[in-house]
Amino acid sequence: MARRKPPAQHGARSEDGQAQTTAPPPLKRGPWTAEEDEVLVRFVAREGEGRWRTLPRRAGLLRCGKSCRLRWMNYLRPDIKRGPIAEDEEDLILRLHRVLGNRWSLIAGRLPGRTDNEIKNYWNSHLSKKLIAQGLDPRTHMPLAAAPGKTAAATHKTTAAPVVVPPQPPPPPGPVLPTSSAAGTGSDGHDNPGDGGNDDLAATMSVDADGFEGFGDQLLADYAASRGGFEDVMGCPMVDDDTFTSFLDSLMNERQLAADHKGVMNDQGGAI
DNA sequence: AACTTAGGCAACCGCTTTAAA
DNA sequence: CTTTAAAGCGGTTGCCTAAGT
Known part of the structure; x- marks a missing residue:
């Protein structure tokens, strides 16, 4: 049920909000697709967690590291328990x-x-x-x-x-x-x-x-x-x-x- | 049926802390 | 010791859906 305005591609900022001088790669925002999820899951399974900042580039994802980490931590981790709070x-x-x-x-x-x-x-x-x-x-x-x-x-x-x-x-x-x-x-x-x-x-x-x-x-x-x-x-x-x-x-x-x-x-x- | 409002939640933002150089 | 990069956290945003009118 994720919905976040996808466009907003104001790439003038890094993932940490600092101004950047060089044109950043067009980072994707908003809801993750199943394909992206799969890429991330596969990559983490292969390489392990961590180094989130460089992960997107290494994994071939057009997301910022923070976004990848968040997606993994909050949604893709295998130990996430789904379903209503008991x-x-x-x-x-x-x-x-x-x-x-x-x-x-x-x-x-x-x-x-x-x-x-x-x-x-x-x-x-x-x-x-x-x-x-x-x-x-x-x-x-x-x-x-x-x-x-x-x-x-x-x-x-x-x-x-x-x-x-x-x-x-x-x-x-x-x-x-x-x-x-x-x-x-x-x-x-x-x-x-x-x-x-x-x-x-x-x-x-x-x-x-x-x-x-x-x-x-x-x-x-x-x-x-x-x-x-x-x-x-x-x-x-x-x-x-x-x-x-x-x-x-x-x-x-x-x-x-x-x-x-x-x-x-x-x-x-x-x-x- | 169409419109409005409220609820739910994934994702993003900005700040802080820690570790490494 | 200082600077910088990386990671993590809490707060906030905004879209979708359901319920209400």
């Missing part, structure tokens, strides 16, 4: 999002076969609305402040400021988690579904807490405290790598965890 997957997404926020790649890393793009789209088109309908702020999973006529009724299209979020009080002290620096950590960023892909997360989780909303999570706090993994440093609760990794695992493997904290969640308006 109920348990949805439940996991909700719980992970509550802890991780919009870290789609990290969330995807915990859902084998699902891509960050797919989860992001699913979140924006389904789950955020679901939370709103429950009176919860999709960003923080906290109860929406009563804002007459400005919440669930606020229809939106896709993600552009999808949710009317009233000014929030500072989130409760949350674990110190990585911000966008979780990106680009040497792994392919998609965290190889199912392979403990939050290692990079854990490695960076002590960086800073700025900009991470939706994580003020009593769930993790309790969990970490129970593990003795909490320290209060500069007013910011910290968790160690193992604690956080275990916590994410527990989110996946122990539905009981949520039940154990039901009281907490109820206090917050029944989040999740």
Whole structure:
């Protein structure tokens, strides 16, 4: 169901947006054809992933490297799971999002076969609305402040400021988690579904807490405290790598965890 | 039946981070 | 140490389809 305006061949920019002086080859844009898919699949099978920038030329594709990578990661990888998001997957997404926020790649890393793009789209088109309908702020999973006529009724299209979020009080002290620096950590960023892909997360989780909303999570706090993994440093609760990794695992493997904290969640308006 | 609106999702954009030279 | 290339990420766009009028 891909539709992206095909023309727009403004070749005046490289794939990274930098201006170019020499006339670039006419890069194709828009939806991929079955033929292109086949070429890419065959090439990756033969040469392996990586070197995306040069891949198009080597493979004989008139696409930019970014486009090839995206197509492979989001659609052509053999381990991609097709089909609707299952109920348990949805439940996991909700719980992970509550802890991780919009870290789609990290969330995807915990859902084998699902891509960050797919989860992001699913979140924006389904789950955020679901939370709103429950009176919860999709960003923080906290109860929406009563804002007459400005919440669930606020229809939106896709993600552009999808949710009317009233000014929030500072989130409760949350674990110190990585911000966008979780990106680009040497792994392919998609965290190889199912392979403990939050290692990079854990490695960076002590960086800073700025900009991470939706994580003020009593769930993790309790969990970490129970593990003795909490320290209060500069007013910011910290968790160690193992604690956080275990916590994410527990989110996946122990539905009981949520039940154990039901009281907490109820206090917050029944989040999740 | 024709038109309009909303939803869904693949693809693109721009920025950040990391690694290599 | 600095610069540059490569890769990855989150946000956004825009087309197609379905539902509604």
